[in-house]
Amino acid sequence: MAFENLRKYWPTYSFAQPFHAMMLLAAIVASFLFFPGQGTGDEKGSGGTLVKFLHLFCVSAHFGTQVWVTFVAGLTMFHNLPRHTFGHIQGHLFPKYFTMGSVLGLVAMVTYMYEYRHGNLTTHQQVEFGILVAVFVSALLNAAVVGPISLDIMNQQYAIEKEHGHGHEVGTHPAGKIQQDQKYQNVRKRFFKYHGISSLVNMVALVGNGVHVYYLASQMAGI
Template identity: 30%
Template sequence: MCLQEMENRRVDGLSEQLLSERIMGEFSVPSEEMSKLKDTRSAAPVEEELYRDMLAGGTEATRKLFEDIKRLGDMLCHSTPYKILTRTTQPSHAISMLFVSFMLLVLWPNIVGQQSASGSDCVRPQTRANVLVSLAYFGSFAMHFGAQMWMTFVSGLALYFNLPRHTFGRIQEILFPKYFSMGTGLSVVTLLAFIKLQQTAHPELITASLNSWEPMLLVQLASLALCAVLELIVWLYLAPPMLRLMHLKYNFEERETVGQEVGQFSGTENAQLRRSSPYQNVHKRFRQIHMATASVNMGSLLCTFIHLHYLASRVELH
């Protein structure tokens, strides 16, 4: 009897073992798939670590690049040529003369007019403009117009009505020279590219005098050239004295703990400043140059709008 029970138990144990092995065989993952799963799990942290290393390396390289550029800029600011260029008026006159000479050099054939070698007025066939010239033309005009709209109607007004007056002035001190120098350069690029495009589209204009150009084209030449000249005047002759007067004005106001208010300050709100003749003279002179700068900026913006109207009148969508 005991032997029979032991035999039954042994059979039951073997049956359970076989059943468990069959179940494990049906639901177990093959060894190849298990190895792939382990490789995938181990590869995920490696890829994440590699991504972090690349991001950190790119950030560090960018930081080093900007630090090198800043160091070179500081070296330039402390150099003798930079002091001569920024603290004397002679470089301004030299830049103005170079600008005028360059424009005359570009337009001289059209100013004096030249006859073709055959002496005939034959019309040459039109040719397609170079893509790079078109890119320079539209790109420079778009950047110039966008910068004018942003500085005049967005950035200036937003900062003026939300920041303390002295903080706003020091921000404008950084932006003004860059804004007008960039505007001058972009205006010159737009003007030269416009002339090149017109001469490419109408080859007879290369040697023709300006009198033979269409009146509308002459208006565009005049508006683009005037825009460049106006911004050059502000950059070289109006912005530097205005910023110097602003520093003098702020020195007077800081001694009277004035300058942290937001918005306009006429100088009459403080009794000490109201009685100070030097402060009133500086304030009056600053307001005059600031008004002249704003007027010239609006004049250059009007010139840009004239050329924008010219472009809009010639757009055709097919």
């Protein structure tokens, strides 16, 4: 149930997305050749440039996706698409969004652990590791539990709305006789409950990544 929608994902074209991926990989390889940094991490206490790159890439990719989905894509679709169309699109996007966040969060957490595998962590490093754990757990919770439940309840709500001839409204909930339908009101309350939980859990991951990005910035010697 949690990941069934992922089977439907495939690049839109057989050339465009793979080509972008190949160019990105080539650019990364070229960067390692021209800017070798610390190499593979022979220095004690350092995971080297590769581990640092993986960590920074995963944190920034996750954080950037969160900002886009939360503040741009979702609001744009909500204010311009019929409610049911918006909901069904979100129903296909969110499983991928949460799953990708779980994977990126896991890699960020593991690479951080690997980077500081030698010696004891300072208080600040312990806090940052706790934040990364919270980010990973939050994304995983949404991917495996809260998200699928919210999607199932949303489909129940939409089914009732269709029976009453609703679903074409943009940005607002239907009014009229449907508001007297007790079954609809119960389903709607459950949806708001789980949608609120999902939003709160997503906020934890968003804030956690924001704090960690600031922490990484504070560790930079320069730009």
